[in-house]
Amino acid sequence: MSGADEVIDPVTGAPAAIRYVNVVKTFGKQTVLDGLNLIIPRGKITVIIGRSGTGKSVTIKHVMGLLRPDKGQIWVGKDELTRMKDRDLRKVRTRFGIVFQDAALFDSMTVFENIAFPLVEHENLPYAKVKQKVEALIAQVGLHGANDKVPSQLSGGMRKRVGLARALVRDPEYILYDEPTTGLDPILTAAMDKLIRDTQDARPTLTSVIISHDMHAVLDIADKIAMMFEGKVAHEGSPEYFKKSMDPLVRQFLAGSLDGPMKV
Amino acid sequence: MRLRLIIQQMEFIGVQSLPIIMLSSAFTGAVFTLQSYQAFHMFSAESLVGGTVAVALTRELGPTLTGLLVAGRAGSAMAAEIGAMRVSEQIDALDAMGVDPINYLVKPRLIASIVMTPVLTAVFDLVGVLGSYTVAMGPLGMSYPAFMTNLKDWVDPYDINSGLFKALIFGVIIGAVSCYKGFYTKGGAVGVGKATTSSVVVSSVAILVSNFFIAYFLPAEA
Ligand SMILES: Nc1ncnc2c1ncn2[C@@H]1O[C@H](COP(=O)(O)OP(=O)(O)OP(=O)(O)O)[C@@H](O)[C@H]1O
Numbered sequence: 001m002s003g004a005d006e007v008i009d010p011v012t013g014a015p016a017a018i019r020y021v022n023v024v025k026t027f028g029k030q031t032v033l034d035g036l037n038l039i040i041p042r043g044k045i046t047v048i049i050g051r052s053g054t055g056k057s058v059t060i061k062h063v064m065g066l067l068r069p070d071k072g073q074i075w076v077g078k079d080e081l082t083r084m085k086d087r088d089l090r091k092v093r094t095r096f097g098i099v100f101q102d103a104a105l106f107d108s109m110t111v112f113e114n115i116a117f118p119l120v121e122h123e124n125l126p127y128a129k130v131k132q133k134v135e136a137l138i139a140q141v142g143l144h145g146a147n148d149k150v151p152s153q154l155s156g157g158m159r160k161r162v163g164l165a166r167a168l169v170r171d172p173e174y175i176l177y178d179e180p181t182t183g184l185d186p187i188l189t190a191a192m193d194k195l196i197r198d199t200q201d202a203r204p205t206l207t208s209v210i211i212s213h214d215m216h217a218v219l220d221i222a223d224k225i226a227m228m229f230e231g232k233v234a235h236e237g238s239p240e241y242f243k244k245s246m247d248p249l250v251r252q253f254l255a256g257s258l259d260g261p262m263k264v
Numbered sequence: 265m266r267l268r269l270i271i272q273q274m275e276f277i278g279v280q281s282l283p284i285i286m287l288s289s290a291f292t293g294a295v296f297t298l299q300s301y302q303a304f305h306m307f308s309a310e311s312l313v314g315g316t317v318a319v320a321l322t323r324e325l326g327p328t329l330t331g332l333l334v335a336g337r338a339g340s341a342m343a344a345e346i347g348a349m350r351v352s353e354q355i356d357a358l359d360a361m362g363v364d365p366i367n368y369l370v371k372p373r374l375i376a377s378i379v380m381t382p383v384l385t386a387v388f389d390l391v392g393v394l395g396s397y398t399v400a401m402g403p404l405g406m407s408y409p410a411f412m413t414n415l416k417d418w419v420d421p422y423d424i425n426s427g428l429f430k431a432l433i434f435g436v437i438i439g440a441v442s443c444y445k446g447f448y449t450k451g452g453a454v455g456v457g458k459a460t461t462s463s464v465v466v467s468s469v470a471i472l473v474s475n476f477f478i479a480y481f482l483p484a485e486a
């Protein structure tokens with residue numbers, strides 16, 4: 001088996017940036033991933049949907065090596081993660097940006113310091129350059145004037161935008177969003193979705209992966225949708241495929257209905 | 265080495281603990297002097313007060329009380345801060361950015377606690393003796409030579425050093441226990457509370473127990 005790039009994603013026709021091959025992950029007696037196969041196409045937005053607790057967060061934590069699988073392989077470009085040492089994994093991680101479910105900002109730092117943190121840690125840039133980069137991003141995510149605020153002074157929507165700016169500051173190859181709009185009001189949700197789409201469109205080589213429960217946005221911004229069920233990808237396709245699908249699982253999830261194959 | 269982070273923690277553990285250490289030690293020295301004076305007075309041996317208090321402070325009370333105070337003030341804060349970072353995914357975020365959380369969070373705190381506990385103990389010893397001196401000279405009306413002669417004869421560098429050595433071990437205990445409890449916090453705000461409480465309980469008990477064993481194995485004289 002060689003790198004991810006040589007495989008073409010059947011849904012988008014783009015080359016694979018990330019590939020999960022038969023990944024199994026168990027916590028104690030609970031099997032969360034049960035032979036997961038998934039291709040994340042390069043330069044596109046892939047959205048992962050599925051019930052709470054189906055292992056979406058676990059899936060994206062694997063791709064950064066924050067969790068290690070029991071079986072299977074995970075390819076990121078030409079690298080296979082499961083055989084890597086911790087030190088090499090740390091290097092792979094620096095190619096990623098991640099926006100955490102609850103932003104995970106450092107609460108001992110200001111907005112500016114939070115966003116600058118990855119730059120300060122990994123790149124030897126003069127302060128003027130750091131300032132220029134960070135302020136450009138602050139403007140881009142619409143947080144003018146918030147430089148010196150600390151996370152406890154920000155609203156949920158502002159924090160997520162700081163999280164996004166921090167994830168983007170080193171121009172990552174991949175960006176992962178864990179429920180970027182959960183807990184935001186409808187207006188902020190729309191603004192965040194637009195920000196995600198604009199971020200992708202401004203960077204043709206960026207690969208975005210989003211975990212979302214917000215079906216409306218999913219159908220709007222995704223290039224590819226993968227639906228997880230019982231530790232596997234049950235359905236994958238374009239938004240059109242999902243809109244048209246008559247599969248009971250898909251219909252139930254899109255309609256948010258209590259009747260169907262998924263039981264509460 | 266993350267010098268800036270180490271200095272920041274030294275400031276927090278050391279400098280910011282100074283008021284509570286100085287206040288506690290002054291009153292410990294004072295009350296100890298009051299009590300021992302009354303006892304020695306019965307045998308007209310008041311001149312033993314200075315030496316007794318100083319030896320007890322440098323060998324036992326200084327390191328032990330400083331250890332307990334640092335565990336309560338700084339250890340609890342370290343466990344709570346790291347614990348809160350764990351449950352709000354800030355530690356995952358460090359990992360995700362390719363920054364080793366052990367290097368970034370644990371090592372600076374551990375080093376600062378190992379360095380500052382002996383320093384604070386030295387302050388405790390000094391201010392404790394000053395407190396004792398103040399009570400002896402003031403309310404008790406002792407003379408300067410009566411207070412000092414025995415003190416100078418009895419306290420030798422070995423007493424001070426063995427006390428500081430204890431403090432160093434206590435610093436290791438406080439730093440290691442608090443960081444460990446914080447780092448492996450589970451279960452939201454409740455978990456942070458539990459980690460904080462248990463870091464103080466475990467370090468305090470470990471300080472008192474290890475104190476006995478160090479005293480047992482360290483020779484009494486140089
Ligand atoms: N570190 C862990 N240790 C033990 N079990 C875990 C761990 N991480 C996740 N799990 C379990 O794995 C399952 C999937 O968790 P995961 O967080 O991936 O769900 P999710 O699909 O992201 O759900 P949500 O939509 O609610 O965020 C859950 O049952 C969870 O309890």
Ligand SMILES: [Mg+2]
Pocket residue numbers: 056057058101178
């Ligand atoms: Mg999740």
